[in-house]
Every structure is written in C-alpha cells, then in structure tokens.
Amino acid sequence: MRSVITVLTLAVLLAGPLSGSADAVPGYPPMRWEEASRANYTAGRAGAIRRIVVHATHGSYRGAISWFRSPSAKASAHYIIRASDGEITQMVREADTAWHVRGANRDSIGIEHEYEPGRVGFTDAQYRSSAELVCAITRRYGLRADRATVIGHVEVPGSDHTDPGPNWSWSYYMSLVARCSGASAAAAPWIITSAASPGGAVPPPGLGPGADGAAVRSLQDRLVALGFLRAADAATAPGRFGPFTEAAVLGFQRANGVPATGYYGSLSAAAMTRTVEQAAAVPVEQLSLGARSEAVSTLQSLLRSLGHLDVVTGYFGPQTEAAVRRFQAANGVPATGVYGPLTRSALASRAR
Ligand SMILES: [Zn+2]
Structure with missing residues (x-):
C-alpha cells in the first residue's frame, strides 16, 4: 500500500510541472520547461501581474539554468532565452513568484537573456523570441505592450543592478514588441525589414481612407516592407485603404516627423522616398x-x-x-x- 502511494505521489510530482508550464497556453512561442529549485521561488502570487522585467544573465544559458536549479541560489526567473537561437526555457510558472528583482517580484514576470560580456552578445533570434514572449504575456493579462510595462532590471526603483545594460537595444526590442502586439511601430524609425524593393518609385501622394487601386496596393507593400503594416493585415483588404493601412500610415508619420494625419500626402511621400533611398544605399x-x-x-x-x-x-x-x-x-x-x-x-x- 505504502509503495503504491509513493509511486502515485511520484507520478503526480513528475506530471505536475509540465501541466503548469506555459506550453499549454495558446499564443505562446515554443519553449522547454525545466523547473527551478522550489527553494528559489514562492508558490502563488501576492498581487496581480503588472510588469515584465528584462534581465541579462552575465553568464551562460546553461550556467543560469543550473544556478536556478540549485537550492542554494535563492534566485530564479520565469524564463531564460538563449543567445544562439532564441530558445526559451521556462523555469517558474507565471502563477508563481520568481525571485528575480528585489521589491518587484510580486507583480512581475522575469525574463533573463543569455549575455556574457566579451563572449556572448544579444542576438536577433533572442530579441525576436523575447518579443514574442512579451506579446503573449501582455495579451494574456491585458497589459499595454509599452515601456511602462516592460522595464529593465536597472529601472526598478531601488535596484542596485544595471542589467540589461547599454548593449541592449530597447528601440529595436520594443519595435518587435509593437509589431507582434499589433501596436504601431512608431518607436522604430530605422526598422527596414525587407530588401525586396530597394530604390524605385514610391506611390504618388493623395491616398486616404476609402481609396483603392494599384497605388494603395503599392503603398501597402512599402508599409509592410518598412515594418509598419503586418503582411497578414494587408492581406485582409489588398488595394483598399482601410483601418489597418490608416494605422500603418499614422505609425510611419510619427516615426518620420510628419504630422500624424493618417492621410498619405506630399509630406508622407517625401519621407517615404527618403527612407527608401536610404535603404537602397546600404x-x-x-x-x-x-x-x-x-x-x-x-x-x-x-x-x-x-x-x-x-x-x-x-x-x-x-x-x-x-x-x-x-x-x-x-x-x-x-x-x-x-x-x-x-x-x-x-x-x-x-x-x-
Ligand atoms: Zn537582473
């Protein structure tokens, strides 16, 4: 009898963590689960999740995972993201309180990014996985995907830590977050995602809500290439100037110092010509x-x-x-x- 209970207990213990990992939550990027030592986090939460804290490991990915698995660490994070390929390991359930930032653990989710000064820098794959993760978290808890919600460890009041440090590109990271969260990419004037059509003419000015035709299609292609319009959104009404196109034009205008009207006029066309020429020159x-x-x-x-x-x-x-x-x-x-x-x-x- 006793041994049966032991086996059952073991089975529950083994199954428990997996059922609690974020794998089961729709909309999350793929990830692996490796639980932190239970000595390194608090079960449950004392407050609602309001913030996401960005960290840098100052050590290897494997080293950070081992450290959080060691009961002597007295530290943990919900997620760790590998530099080489953006692989995500979850170590603490979001419903539990990881110990990653003194004074703000109760209402935050901590994401560590592998970073070793002089050896391993932040990578594009890492920025992208992390942004996807942030978008999934903000959607799940109804948070705004902005810099009030997504902060660095260094920005937590009273923090004596400096991560993620000067090599972390907030403008690039937040432009990725803006894109996957559906907000405009206004924060990133220099994001040029596509080399498909460098140079060449930009659509003539004079396009606004309700317009349609080849010129609108061309405008949409430019906005997609520049990262202000998601291809999937453009595909819902190709060649028609609808709400997605208007939002994208607004984002482009804000990013380029053009009055944000949502109407593609001569100032917008001039700014777009400049942007396209710059992209073609590199x-x-x-x-x-x-x-x-x-x-x-x-x-x-x-x-x-x-x-x-x-x-x-x-x-x-x-x-x-x-x-x-x-x-x-x-x-x-x-x-x-x-x-x-x-x-x-x-x-x-x-x-x-
Ligand atoms: Zn930190």
Missing part, C-alpha cells in the same frame, strides 16, 4: 570577416563617411570588423562585428 547581404565584394566596398565607404574607418579596400578584414563593432556600439546594436539586419537598419538611418 548593402543588403550579410557581411563578415573574410568577405571580399563590391558590397564590402560600399559598407566601407559608409563607415568611412561616419568616421569609423580610413580605407576602402573591398576586403572585410580585422580593421573593417573593428569599424563595424565601433559603429554598432555607437548605435545601440549588439557589437558583434558582423554586418547583419540590425546593423543594416541602423546604417540606413545614419547614411545620408
């Missing part, structure tokens, strides 16, 4: 150490015009890598030395 492909091409020359010319590099050789050597790093560090982009989408967006906004 190399589209990823470039890194060892590359040799015309695109490398273009990149070097731009870096030289910004004062980060002296010579243009067409070869991506250590000097160019160092220049890319300096540019990244100066523009809130993870300083990887690799020229990728984030760096391209930042460069497009700086290149004149």
